[in-house]
Amino acid sequence: MAFLIVPQVSGWTEDPKPSTSIDYKKLKNPMPYTKKSISRGRNFFIRVCAQCHGPDGKAEIDVIADATNLTNPKLYYSGSTDGEIFRSIKEGAGVSMPPYKTEIKKENDMWHLVNFIRSLWPKDQRPELQEEKKAEDKEDSKIGGN
Numbered sequence: 001m002a003f004l005i006v007p008q009v010s011g012w013t014e015d016p017k018p019s020t021s022i023d024y025k026k027l028k029n030p031m032p033y034t035k036k037s038i039s040r041g042r043n044f045f046i047r048v049c050a051q052c053h054g055p056d057g058k059a060e061i062d063v064i065a066d067a068t069n070l071t072n073p074k075l076y077y078s079g080s081t082d083g084e085i086f087r088s089i090k091e092g093a094g095v096s097m098p099p100y101k102t103e104i105k106k107e108n109d110m111w112h113l114v115n116f117i118r119s120l121w122p123k124d125q126r127p128e129l130q131e132e133k134k135a136e137d138k139e140d141s142k143i144g145g146n
């Protein structure tokens with residue numbers, strides 16, 4: 001009979017892998033910093049981010065919220081490593097930066113955005129531009145960009 005006694009443990013479930021446990025700061029950008037990656041990131045930026053951050057990332061336009069000027073990493077509130085920028089895009093940042101994990105389907109596109117954002121930084125703080133790999137050319141050429 002003892003088997004019929006079901007313990008009442010409601011509201012006490014443990015999430016095996018809460019998303020907050022990801023150490024974003026240590027994440028490495030899997031997309032090499034190339035002209036192609038930057039221009040793919042720029043395409044996304046103009047479409048989805050420029051309305052708040054401005055086409056040049058400076059947020060000098062008449063914005064809805066007080067969006068971060070992305071051209072100076074020193075002004076970032078939420079961290080300026082590749083992984084932290086990725087997190088701001090994916091999970092949102094502060095109060096008014098919306099999360100893009102559903103709207104931007106491919107994580108790699110968020111990483112292209114990270115590369116574009118870094119291309120806006122002062123020259124001495126930008127990563128070194130890498131050579132394009134031939135193999136990537138085919139897929140990328142469909143997207144357009146410049």
Ligand code: HEC
Nearest residue numbers: 049052065066067068076077078079088093094095096097
């Ligand atoms: C609805 C307006 C809005 C849109 C659209 C938007 N942002 Fe933001 N973003 C903000 C605001 C406001 C902040 C400042 C949040 C805070 O820290 O209070 C911000 C912060 C950020 C940060 C963090 C900067 C920091 O302070 O650490 C990054 C990175 C960023 N945005 C990138 C993007 C990218 C990339 C896109 C497009 C995919 C985008 N944003 C779209 C409003 C927006």
